[in-house]
Amino acid sequence: MTAELSAEAPYRPEPLAPLLELRGVNKSFGVVHVLHDVDFAVYPGQVTALVGDNGAGKSTLVKVIAGIYGRDSGDYLFEGAPVHVNGPRDVAGLGVEVVYQDLALCDNLDIVQNMFLGRELRKGIVLDDMTMEDRARETLASLSVRTVKSVRQSVASLSGGQRQTVAIAKAVLWNSRIVLLDEPTAALGVAQTRQVLDLVRRLADRGLGVVLITHNMNDVLEVADRVTALYLGRVAADVPTENVNHKQIVELITAGRSGDLGIRDDAAATI
Amino acid sequence: MSIQTPAPTPTDTAKVADSDFTGDNRSSATIGDAARDYLNRLRGGDMGSLPALLGLVVLFAVFGLSHDKFLTTYNLTNLVIQAASICVLAMGLVFVLLIGEIDLSAGVAGGASATITALVMIDHGWSWWAAVLAALAIGAVIGLAIGSLVSLLGIPSFVVTLAFFLALQAVPLKLIGSGGSLRFNDEVLRGLSIKNVPVTAGWIAAVLLVVGFAGLTLWQHRSRVAKGLVHKPIALVALQLTVFAGIVLGLTALLSQNRAVNPNVFNISGIPWVAPVVIVLLLLWTFVLTRTRFGRHLYAVGGNAEAARRAGINVTRMKITAFVICTSMAAISGILAASYTGKVSPGSGGGNVLLYAVGAAVIGGTSLFGGRGRAIDAVVGGLVIATIPNGLGLLDQASYINYIVTGGVLLLAASVDAISRRRRSAAGV
Ligand SMILES: Nc1ncnc2c1ncn2[C@@H]1O[C@H](COP(=O)(O)OP(=O)(O)OP(=O)(O)O)[C@@H](O)[C@H]1O
Numbered sequence: 001m002t003a004e005l006s007a008e009a010p011y012r013p014e015p016l017a018p019l020l021e022l023r024g025v026n027k028s029f030g031v032v033h034v035l036h037d038v039d040f041a042v043y044p045g046q047v048t049a050l051v052g053d054n055g056a057g058k059s060t061l062v063k064v065i066a067g068i069y070g071r072d073s074g075d076y077l078f079e080g081a082p083v084h085v086n087g088p089r090d091v092a093g094l095g096v097e098v099v100y101q102d103l104a105l106c107d108n109l110d111i112v113q114n115m116f117l118g119r120e121l122r123k124g125i126v127l128d129d130m131t132m133e134d135r136a137r138e139t140l141a142s143l144s145v146r147t148v149k150s151v152r153q154s155v156a157s158l159s160g161g162q163r164q165t166v167a168i169a170k171a172v173l174w175n176s177r178i179v180l181l182d183e184p185t186a187a188l189g190v191a192q193t194r195q196v197l198d199l200v201r202r203l204a205d206r207g208l209g210v211v212l213i214t215h216n217m218n219d220v221l222e223v224a225d226r227v228t229a230l231y232l233g234r235v236a237a238d239v240p241t242e243n244v245n246h247k248q249i250v251e252l253i254t255a256g257r258s259g260d261l262g263i264r265d266d267a268a269a270t271i
Numbered sequence: 272m273s274i275q276t277p278a279p280t281p282t283d284t285a286k287v288a289d290s291d292f293t294g295d296n297r298s299s300a301t302i303g304d305a306a307r308d309y310l311n312r313l314r315g316g317d318m319g320s321l322p323a324l325l326g327l328v329v330l331f332a333v334f335g336l337s338h339d340k341f342l343t344t345y346n347l348t349n350l351v352i353q354a355a356s357i358c359v360l361a362m363g364l365v366f367v368l369l370i371g372e373i374d375l376s377a378g379v380a381g382g383a384s385a386t387i388t389a390l391v392m393i394d395h396g397w398s399w400w401a402a403v404l405a406a407l408a409i410g411a412v413i414g415l416a417i418g419s420l421v422s423l424l425g426i427p428s429f430v431v432t433l434a435f436f437l438a439l440q441a442v443p444l445k446l447i448g449s450g451g452s453l454r455f456n457d458e459v460l461r462g463l464s465i466k467n468v469p470v471t472a473g474w475i476a477a478v479l480l481v482v483g484f485a486g487l488t489l490w491q492h493r494s495r496v497a498k499g500l501v502h503k504p505i506a507l508v509a510l511q512l513t514v515f516a517g518i519v520l521g522l523t524a525l526l527s528q529n530r531a532v533n534p535n536v537f538n539i540s541g542i543p544w545v546a547p548v549v550i551v552l553l554l555l556w557t558f559v560l561t562r563t564r565f566g567r568h569l570y571a572v573g574g575n576a577e578a579a580r581r582a583g584i585n586v587t588r589m590k591i592t593a594f595v596i597c598t599s600m601a602a603i604s605g606i607l608a609a610s611y612t613g614k615v616s617p618g619s620g621g622g623n624v625l626l627y628a629v630g631a632a633v634i635g636g637t638s639l640f641g642g643r644g645r646a647i648d649a650v651v652g653g654l655v656i657a658t659i660p661n662g663l664g665l666l667d668q669a670s671y672i673n674y675i676v677t678g679g680v681l682l683l684a685a686s687v688d689a690i691s692r693r694r695r696s697a698a699g700v
């Protein structure tokens with residue numbers, strides 16, 4: 001299915017090494033133990049789907065990767081080497097961009113201002129608005145974003161899909177190596193979902209590592225190369241998409257196991 | 272599915288996208304389009320200072336028609352001097368309002384700072400600039416304390432600054448004593464209100480301001496056109512420059528006339544010194560808010576603090592800085608107020624000073640909900656607020672009328688703010 005899309009960058013079924021890796025990560029909020037010994041890997045040029053039921057810990061895992069939450073234990077590796085991550089800036093410095101479930105754009109700022117937020121270009125101490133506008137336009141154009149009328153539009157005036165696109169374009173703008181998308185299609189209609197999925201695939205074909213969180217199995221089967229299923233904060237399975245079918249993924253999500261895949265003993269039940 | 276939408280080749284992509292951005296260039300082709308855009312923005316609730324300007328026109332018409340002294344240059348100069356301290360306080364409040372907070376203590380912080388200024392000059396013989404620096408430092412420390420309590424401890428700014436509002440009133444009361452007052456007659460500081468810029472110097476400054484503004488605007492416009500970026504039609508730019516030049520030069524001409532009651536005996540002419548003070552502060556803060564990273568981050572914190580935090584912005588530090596700027600500006604405002612009255616008393620900065628300033632900022636177009644506001648809002652709004660007591664004073668109205676009218680105007684401004692916010696979220700502008 002991805003055959004002709006990956007014509008520009010060949011599809012690699014066996015990636016060399018993970019770009020980013022978490023090993024044995026635990027995370028609690030007070031007494032609530034949300035992530036249990038989670039191992040998670042992101043490969044270059046691949047879309048990894050992160051699936052799991054509501055409250056399974058997907059968003060929490062993303063925020064741990066993003067540096068918004070610290071880890072209670074476990075290792076954070078980038079290109080095979082352990083790294084110290086202390087806040088969102090460090091993670092952005094590694095080239096990891098996150099498109100959050102709630103998007104987190106500033107409605108009172110325009111598209112350009114949002115795309116450069118926190119990393120504004122300057123000449124001396126003065127903002128270099130013209131270069132920023134130029135680069136924002138270039139980036140949106142390279143993603144063939146069709147629907148945005150003006151890059152000087154405030155993001156409050158954008159539709160859900162357009163906001164999503166702006167958030168993703170932000171990732172591309174910074175030549176990110178990894179993009180994490182938390183339910184990017186949850187609130188979108190058919191056509192806009194289509195656009196975002198195309199965009200996701202295009203990012204991976206450029207060689208980026210993409211993590212896609214979604215509740216939609218069709219999205220997973222269509223664009224993902226790997227599936228990581230979380231069940232009550234534990235990794236139930238981490239498999240290539242071609243080795244699983246719709247039914248198996250659903251079972252992994254809802255029961256934590258499917259056939260010989262999944263969590264063996266029912267340890268997960270004891271949170 | 273992907274078969275129906277094959278990935279476009281890079282050249283296709285660029286072409287399609289380029290044509291999609293024609294909106295940027297098309298929308299700014301003619302004055303007519305620009306006017307239509309502007310109307311759409313108004314309808315969408317993005318009104319800026321328009322309500323304040325309309326209010327100013329109405330007030331001037333009403334007062335001008337009902338009292339022949341209102342539109343004299345003598346009274347208009349008075350109005351400028353009266354407005355100055357409100358404008359400066361409101362400018363400080365814009366920073367706090369921008370991040371969605373409030374500072375109820377800014378007025379009395381200004382009063383306390385002015386008290387210290389007067390004391391160190393009278394009792395310790397400090398020169399005016401040292402005294403002003405002391406006032407600024409005190410303002411900054413108060414702002415630091417408020418900002419830290421609000422952003423580190425998470426106490427609502429309403430509560431923290433209400434506490435400071437009460438506590439800070441003790442400073443002048445203790446230092447001056449109930450019923451007393453300190454004279455404020457330093458040559459320079461008192462001179463801000465009672466002395467004028469020499470007429471020639473005033474003209475030179477006004478012309479420089481116009482030329483500088485025009486040069487900067489045209490240069491920016493040219494570069495935007497050259498780079499194919501979003502830009503206004505040149506006709507609109509020319510119109511804006513003409514209006515700007517008209518206002519600046521017109522006011523200068525007005526203030527350069529001899530406005531003495533007995534013009535044959537005395538010559539009182541020139542721009543009062545407070546005006547350049549306000550203008551310099553206006554230029555400074557406009558630059559900071561629109562052209563620096565700090566300003567951009569301030570808007571971001573006001574628009575969506577969580578998004579700002581995720582973008583790596585230190586929200587805590589931004590909030591503290593906003594309060595520090597606000598109370599430092601309050602200190603300057605307190606000095607200007609003392610300069611106008613020639614004294615500092617225990618009540619300085621109390622009463623409805625703060626509400627006037629908040630009203631000024633909001634009438635000017637700064638939102639009480641955060642994320643929206645400009646330094647110029649404070650100046651336009653400050654003029655509106657100052658016009659009311661000035662005009663009513665001429666009409667010999669009982670002072671209770673003044674309270675009612677000002678309260679009404681504040682309520683009106685807050686309603687405009689709330690309604691336009693609703694329209695904005697509905698229209699998505
Ligand atoms: N800041 C927090 N404090 C306390 N508990 C939290 C916090 N954030 C998340 N949790 C808890 O962690 C668990 C996992 O939440 P998370 O948001 O990661 O789920 P999710 O997999 O993203 O779910 P969804 O599909 O609904 O988005 C939930 O039980 C939630 O209540």
Ligand SMILES: [Mg+2]
Nearest residue numbers: 058059101182
């Ligand atoms: Mg989630």
